[in-house]
Amino acid sequence: MPEAEDGFDFGGQAPVRSDAGPIAGKAAGDGHRARLRERLLTGGAEALADYEVLEYLLFAAIPRGDTKPLAKALIAQFGSLAGVLNADPKALQRVKGVGEASAAAIKSVAIAARRMTRGEIIKKPVLGSWQALIDYLTTDMAHLTVERVRVLYLDTKNRLIDDHHVGDGSIDEAAIHPREVIRRAMDLGASAMILVHNRADIQITQRIAEAGRLLGVTVHDHVIIGREGHTSLRAKGLI
Numbered sequence: 029m030p031e032a033e034d035g036f037d038f039g040g041q042a043p044v045r046s047d048a049g050p051i052a053g054k055a056a057g058d059g060h061r062a063r064l065r066e067r068l069l070t071g072g073a074e075a076l077a078d079y080e081v082l083e084y085l086l087f088a089a090i091p092r093g094d095t096k097p098l099a100k101a102l103i104a105q106f107g108s109l110a111g112v113l114n115a116d117p118k119a120l121q122r123v124k125g126v127g128e129a130s131a132a133a134i135k136s137v138a139i140a141a142r143r144m145t146r147g148e149i150i151k152k153p154v155l156g157s158w159q160a161l162i163d164y165l166t167t168d169m170a171h172l173t174v175e176r177v178r179v180l181y182l183d184t185k186n187r188l189i190d191d192h193h194v195g196d197g198s199i200d201e202a203a204i205h206p207r208e209v210i211r212r213a214m215d216l217g218a219s220a221m222i223l224v225h226n227r228a229d230i231q232i233t234q235r236i237a238e239a240g241r242l243l244g245v246t247v248h249d250h251v252i253i254g255r256e257g258h259t260s261l262r263a264k265g266l267i
Contacts, residue, residue, distance in 0.1 A: 082109055083095045083098075085134065098125045102123055113171075114138060114170075141167050146191075154186055155186045161222075176195075176226055179192045179194060181212065181221050182221060186248075206239040207239065213240070213243075220245065221240070230267075234267060249261060
């Protein structure tokens with residue numbers, strides 16, 4: 029059984045003793061963890077199942093005890109490894125056995141993944157690095173349970189100037205106003221933009237595109253990011 033709360037905090041707090049006892053639990057756990065570590069280091073990208081990747085990640089926060097049941101419970105709750113990594117820390121902590129240290133460990137990996145994919149598009153023309161852009165957006169948005177809207181502002185060479193997170197919630201709650209979107213483009217000196225959402229709103233897209241045309245700011249695309257993939261409104265001839 030996993031421990032009821034994290035047995036370790038990155039601040040160095042003393043570990044909680046496992047149900048198996050401090051000696052038996054440690055000995056059994058060390059052998060399993062060593063084998064998992066060896067597979068991770070020598071077996072290649074597919075050496076571990078998704079729950080085992082999460083299990084190993086949880087070792088940092090729970091130094092003793094079996095983290096496999098907790099890893100499987102998290103994947104069952106959030107649907108996939110990606111769903112776990114993108115879950116809100118408070119939602120993670122509602123799963124029995126997950127404390128602040130475990131939630132922080134999971135969150136840190138999610139942040140690292142986003143920054144890694146972001147690095148693939150920085151200072152590059154995004155239209156020529158389209159798959160890298162989609163990978164970056166998918167990492168952040170594909171598994172969200174709320175709506176998210178963002179605007180990517182580009183310079184004259186279509187390089188990313190600003191990735192503006194407009195808001196989360198419904199299209200109204202996120203307050204996407206064409207005037208404000210275009211005003212920010214002018215403030216940034218952007219010549220183009222890409223709208224990104226996890227649901228389609230063709231009308232608001234067309235209004236922003238029209239406002240942009242009047243002021244010389246091109247809307248290259250409106251990309252819809254979902255669990256099953258992405259959709260380009262331009263490719264569908266909708267803008």
